[in-house]
Amino acid sequence: MPFPKGFLWGGATAANQYEGAWDEGGKGPSTADVMTNGSHHVPRRITWRDPTTGATGSTPVFEACEQGFPEGVEPTVIEGEYYPSHLATDFYHHYREDIALMGEMGFKCFRLSINWTRIFPNGDDAAPNEEGLAFYDKVFEECERHGIEPLVTLSHYEMPLHLVTAYGGWINRKVVDHFVRYATTVMKRYLGKVRYYLTFNEINMVGLGCFIAGGLTDVSAQAKAQAAHHQFIASALTVKAAHELSDDIMVGQMLAYNPNYPYSADPADDLLVMEREHGTLWYSDVQTGGVYPPYRKREMERESIVLDMAPGDEELLAAYPADFLAFSCYGGSTVSVRQKELEAAEGNLAMGIVKNPYLEANAWGWATDPYCLRLALNTLYDRYHKPLFVVENGIGWEDVLEPDGSVHDGYRIDYLRKNIQSMKDAVELDGVDLMGYTMWGCVDLVSAGTGEMRKRYGFVYVDRNDEGEGSFARTRKDSFYWYQKIIATNGEDLD
Numbered sequence: 001m002p003f004p005k006g007f008l009w010g011g012a013t014a015a016n017q018y019e020g021a022w023d024e025g026g027k028g029p030s031t032a033d034v035m036t037n038g039s040h041h042v043p044r045r046i047t048w049r050d051p052t053t054g055a056t057g058s059t060p061v062f063e064a065c066e067q068g069f070p071e072g073v074e075p076t077v078i079e080g081e082y083y084p085s086h087l088a089t090d091f092y093h094h095y096r097e098d099i100a101l102m103g104e105m106g107f108k109c110f111r112l113s114i115n116w117t118r119i120f121p122n123g124d125d126a127a128p129n130e131e132g133l134a135f136y137d138k139v140f141e142e143c144e145r146h147g148i149e150p151l152v153t154l155s156h157y158e159m160p161l162h163l164v165t166a167y168g169g170w171i172n173r174k175v176v177d178h179f180v181r182y183a184t185t186v187m188k189r190y191l192g193k194v195r196y197y198l199t200f201n202e203i204n205m206v207g208l209g210c211f212i213a214g215g216l217t218d219v220s221a222q223a224k225a226q227a228a229h230h231q232f233i234a235s236a237l238t239v240k241a242a243h244e245l246s247d248d249i250m251v252g253q254m255l256a257y258n259p260n261y262p263y264s265a266d267p268a269d270d271l272l273v274m275e276r277e278h279g280t281l282w283y284s285d286v287q288t289g290g291v292y293p294p295y296r297k298r299e300m301e302r303e304s305i306v307l308d309m310a311p312g313d314e315e316l317l318a319a320y321p322a323d324f325l326a327f328s329c330y331g332g333s334t335v336s337v338r339q340k341e342l343e344a345a346e347g348n349l350a351m352g353i354v355k356n357p358y359l360e361a362n363a364w365g366w367a368t369d370p371y372c373l374r375l376a377l378n379t380l381y382d383r384y385h386k387p388l389f390v391v392e393n394g395i396g397w398e399d400v401l402e403p404d405g406s407v408h409d410g411y412r413i414d415y416l417r418k419n420i421q422s423m424k425d426a427v428e429l430d431g432v433d434l435m436g437y438t439m440w441g442c443v444d445l446v447s448a449g450t451g452e453m454r455k456r457y458g459f460v461y462v463d464r465n466d467e468g469e470g471s472f473a474r475t476r477k478d479s480f481y482w483y484q485k486i487i488a489t490n491g492e493d494l495d
């Protein structure tokens with residue numbers, strides 16, 4: 001049996017892309033709630049207002065991370081703009097139906113995130129919002145009814161907007177305390193119901209998506225490094241609090257990790273690969289390995305970054321590293337020193353620089369890569385020897401709902417079959433210790449990168465389009481039945 005008994009098969013989601021009900025149940029506004037939609041070629045924007053002049057405007061997400069925002073503005077929701085997170089695909093009102101569908105597929109695990117702003121609407125409130133806590137009580141009860149283990153991300157690309165406007169986001173050490181209080185409140189409330197937590201989704205995105213992943217408006221290299229440091233400290237304190245609460249809770253790191261490929265046999269391309277790997281792996285060296293690696297220390301020196309460390313920080317990181325390492329992996333990313341002469345990759349920056357002639361890509365330029373999971377799992381297991389968890393993998397596609405109510409997503413089955421085979425090889429042939437696999441976006445949800453609905457990942461189709469129309473009705477796709485069989489045979493039968 002390649003996959004161990006109790007292997008956690010399932011699917012993954014994120015509150016800001018799935019829940020909707022952005023202003024219901026006492027929820028406060030989050031950073032995700034001020035992001036408009038975009039498309040493959042048009043970036044999402046963050047809307048803002050200048051509190052002194054009252055002027056409003058917006059900044060594209062990646063520009064906001066390179067140049068920052070205009071002086072003095074505050075990100076905010078603006079009348080007349082369209083924000084996909086506000087209704088998303090309405091898990092808030094469909095959770096019973098959705099979890100039942102997951103149960104029907106045989107899910108052992110459901111990765112979801114808790115909306116921080118349902119629990120602490122402003123982040124620094126004196127007491128948690130009972131209505132928010134009660135919502136997740138019901139969600140976890142439903143999971144239990146269907147024998148599904150929840151895997152909870154505490155902050156998936158969102159944080160209370162107030163912690164940005166009043167504190168400057170993760171650059172401020174006080175945010176660490178607010179996060180740890182939130183994490184502890186949640187872990188206590190759901191004790192015995194939730195055993196697996198992840199602190200920050202794709203923590204290494206704080207450098208590329210500063211606002212999305214770090215609530216940053218100051219985007220200097222110093223600010224990005226300091227924000228990451230505060231998230232590491234918050235993670236260590238969460239691990240500490242979890243272990244004090246119960247021996248039964250595991251807190252993992254969540255890293256965006258796509259293996260890097262050299263375009264050619266030129267060793268200079270390999271060197272580029274090494275540098276790109278360093279750019280990702282220093283985050284897991286700290287959070288999972290417990291220490292800042294020498295190459296990162298040197299890089300900070302070169303960039304004149306001086307971390308503001310409190311006494312005891314390094315000891316804290318070493319004493320409370322993550323219990324396991326979870327990661328997202330969609331396909332390899334290809335790099336070359338001859339980048340200018342070559343065809344550019346069409347995906348986002350994290351997905352690679354140049355087009356790989358050996359790999360196909362979807363309509364958004366994300367490479368579909370049959371080997372990335374085995375490679376990623378080996379790299380990460382060799383480095384940390386800790387349990388791993390594939391918490392995101394999948395393919396975005398513009399699915400078509402046929403008049404007879406069917407969705408024929410053979411391309412998804414094909415992608416998943418190859419990826420699960422690759423994961424199986426890592427377990428069977430290489431002996432990697434793997435806890436589970438949660439396919440990204442198991443029920444259709446809003447795309448994080450583009451804010452689109454048309455970029456769908458699910459086993460379940462949701463009637464909702466990019467114009468904000470649709471009934472939210474759920475429909476099983478062909479892949480629904482295929483995945484049901486994969487789980488039933490514990491990954492033995494991939495046909």
Ligand code: BGP
Pocket residue numbers: 014017157201202256328392396440446447448449450455
């Ligand atoms: C990861 C994020 C998810 C998710 C996924 C797919 O980076 O953790 O939130 O959305 O990518 O990306 P996209 O939605 O842009 O297709």
